[in-house]
Amino acid sequence: MTIAAELVDDPRLAGLMAKEAWRRARRRLRTSPSLLWLVHRRASESDRLMAVPRQIERGDRAVAEAIYGGRFELAGHVALMGATTPFRVSEAPEGWQAELASFEWLRHLAEVEDALASANARAHVGDFYALRRRRRAPVAMRPDIIARRLMALFTHAPLVLAQAEPAFTRRFLERLAGEARLLRRMAPEVTDGLPRLQVRIALAYATLCLPGASAMIRTAGANLAAELDRQIFADGGHACRNPDAIALLLKQLLPLRQLYSARNLAVPRGLFSAIDRMLPALRFFLHADGSQAMFNGAGLVSRSLLAGLLRFDETLGDPVGHMRQSGYQRLAQGGAVLIADAGLAPVATMSGEAHAGTLAFEFSSGRQRFVVNCGPSPRDEWRRLARATAAHSTVTVGDRSSSRFPRSERLGRFLGGPLVAGPTRVPATRQDGREGQHLTLAHDGYRAGFGLIHERELLLSPDGMLLEGADRLHKAAGRGVRAGEAEGALRFHLHPDVVAEQAGKGIRLAGGGEVWWFFADAPVSLEDSIVFSCPDAPRPTAQIVARFEPGRAEINWRFERQH
Structure with a gap:
């Protein structure tokens, strides 16, 4: 069936398509070339981050060694690199490109903690930012991927910047600040659900990690708290009903709570409340072997991450029998x-x-x-x-x-x-x-x-x-x-x-x-x-x-x- 025929057959689809087209048009206006000069303004002269998030998910040394050898296995696809940077690979599936551009794989290099791992991480970060925006994979500039990249780079900044030249450190901080400004422009028009929530989390990270006015910290915290109140049910589940979303968000929210403490700032009530609701919900979906039930997209979160998150759960007793709002x-x-x-x-x-x-x-x-x-x-x-x-x-x-x-x-x-x-x-x-x-x-x-x-x-x-x-x-x-x-x-x-x-x-x-x-x-x-x-x-x-x-x-x- 053609798109036109299906839209005529189902008016609900026509409405969804119109709303999505209008949302994309508004986002293009917010990120048009005529406005991108705002993104590329020079960052603060500070040569350091104000705080560094805690790493929750551990890496794998074997994966780090594979990356050294140019083997990137991401999202079920393996790509072997020669002298070419992985960011120039165009024939890989979109899921692979998204995971690559998120830089969350830096946790494997962080697990090694040596000069080679740091140099390797720095080289890949440099290769990515050396590419012009139009030369990057389109998925790399998706708002939720930018958000994940920012959070990963803030978290692994000590690895990337270890023994780095001052010029690299300045460029690195400028790039982070620029991407945070771009994300701030995109935020109102981001796809609803997890992408929008992750953007708000990343912007809260940016205000706490980068030098900036306290008013920006308050605004980012208030925006995040409002989004958490809207998307996290009273029973701790996420509105998308994917149990994996609970673990993925906790992996990002728990370090954010620590960042507020590191900056001697009060944790927004919405953030504090959401974490308290989500930790018991995480246990609800666990089988006795420590794995998570596979519903509505769940099943890709590692047991090691689940075990690490559960260490933050101070509630006692067995999981509840019914998550009413999550269903x-x-x-x-x-x-x-x-x-x-x-x-x-x-x-x-x-x-x-x-x-x-x-x-x-x-x-x-x-x-x-x-x-x-x-x-x-x-x-x-x-x-x-x-x-x-x-x-x-x-x-x-x-x-x-x-x-x-x-x-x-x-x-x-x-x-x-x-x-x-x-x-x-x-x-x-x-x-x-x-x-x-x-x-x-x-x-x-x-x-x-x-x-x-x-x-x-x-x-x-x-x-x-x-x-x-x-x-x-x-x-x-x-x-x-x-x-x-x-x-x-x-x-x-x-x-x-x-x-x-x-x-x-x-x-x-x-x-x-x-x-x-x-x-x-x-x-x-x-x-x-x-x-x-x-x-x-x-x-x-x-x-x-x-x-x-x-x-x-x-x-x-x-x-x-x-x-």
Whole structure:
């Protein structure tokens, strides 16, 4: 379908496109060549930073050695450098170029802490800023990438400037000040959601690290506090519903809190409150093995970062069972943990990374994840596939997703890949009692196309040895399609470390020193699957599939731990 035809077919898309085009036009006006002289004004004569942020995420010495050798592995892509600077590589995927331009990989060189690492970091920073703006990858000048670059360079300034010539130090500080001024001009027209919030965080960094008037510090703090109040829910989740966003923001906000203390300034109340809400939310999404549940783009944050952030959490007790505003449920009994997506999709402007995984769940026991979602893909060509309902442990109907993406890929890229239609209601009821934790969920994402409501019932026993469930397809009121007439499939994607085999009427699952059995009252099979967000590369795995045969509107199933 052409873009024009799709816009006529869906007026909501036309409205989103008009708003996005107008936002981009305003940003171009703010950064037009006639105004860029403001960005290139000479910085303060100060030859030092006023404060340096604390590094939260540790690096990897092996990665540093690879960078020495010209090997840059970023966003699932490897590029080998010869004598050419990596910033002149044009054929690499956009995700690779974005990670390169963010300079967050400097943490690996910082882990080595020697003269070679410092010289290498300084050479790469010099190469990047030696390129004229129009010669850089377009993604390098995206506001959120500039924000990440500023925060990384402030954090790793001691590495970059160790034994540097005074002239390099002056140029480096001038470049940082110039990018901060450019970002300040861009800020009002930045894409809503994480990009806008990261820009506000970076500007707060800049006012605290660079010489400047105290009024600028107050303004930056107030703007950031207002944005945090707007985007961080009362339960600590982010409005985009991506659990990774919590860790990524805490990685930036915790050093910012330290910067205020280093400058003997009061921490803005909005910043202090947001951190206090987000730390418990971080624990909500963790399985017992320390990994994070993969929902709505989550799955790319390292366990080491998660463990480092949790050291700042001084709250006691178990995680809450329900994140009401974020729309997630957690069942935990006897060492077993189930986390379910029980919420509506985020607003379109913040749904660029959201997945069509309503009612999907992940399940772990002990130190092993058994049922997972496929997670996000860092590679552009697999991104849409990873976001589909079929890549999640839930029910698909008619081989379609429960939330819809723009059918035109060009339009989707222009708008940032939003979800444009999906469930309008996701009711949930929960009972915790002596029989265990009982959860009933439903969504109407298949009502428009098939006239069906998907209902999922879950019961986790008190000892965590049994997970019982039922998935039903009900006829929606006033619709003509009957449950059982549309083809449906119930999928449970398995973690790659789980060994699965069919045995008699069940499926035997072994992993982490435990054995679980899966049974259902419908024919089941083991089929191929893939987990996209593994640390090194996507890994093949298996999925349990049970199909809604003609006339069947309900499948009852259970996972049972072998004694």
